[in-house]
Amino acid sequence: MDWRLPSIRAAHPCPPPGTYPRVSMSKTVPVAPQDFEPEFIAGLKSIFEEKIVFNQVLGLKITALAPDGVVGRIDMKPELVGHYAYNRIHGGVISAGLDAMGGLAVMAAIGAKHMDEAPEQRLHRFAKLGTIDLRIDYLRPGIGSHFELRAQVLRLGSRVATTRMEFLGPDGQIMSAGAAAYIVS
Secondary structure, three states: OOOOOOOOOOOOOOOOOOOOOEOHHHOEOOOOOOOOOHHHHHHHHHHHHHHOHHHHHHOOEEEEEEOOEEEEEEEOOHHHEEEOOOOEEOHHHHHHHHHHHHHHHHHHHHHHHOOOOOHHHHHOOOOOOEEEEEEEEEOOOOOOOEEEEEEEEEEEOOOEEEEEEEEEOOOOOEEEEEEEEEEOO
């Protein structure tokens, strides 16, 4: 089963907000999750890229953020080398990056679930988020100039969320795959 996120919106194409068909008596038709507000995206990027200092050490940056999945990037640098002879990225960087992206996917899913709340209020909902289980399969050596990390939520419950993650090389090949569970309350 190919569950990768070739395009975050490919699985959920929906018309732009405001163009949904209307029903009689001014009631709108239920629609797929809408895109996040710029304030929510900026707040989540600030938390993820600035306030979580370890993500700065990894050089982990958000490249795409949507209710149905997230994408990030790590540029290779000498501090991340795990095998000096082959310039291979350290396995700990892979697992930490995938764990962080899984957590970010849960944050996005929680944010999407509560779109009726103000962005600032939603940003406080993940204060208790934490990893409770993490599994990483290292499939290929992590060699490359940069890496893409993808994550999506498989299930968001009231207490626990489960995710799948991928670590891809510059050519788009999967180098590692992960699955995780997070406590959300």
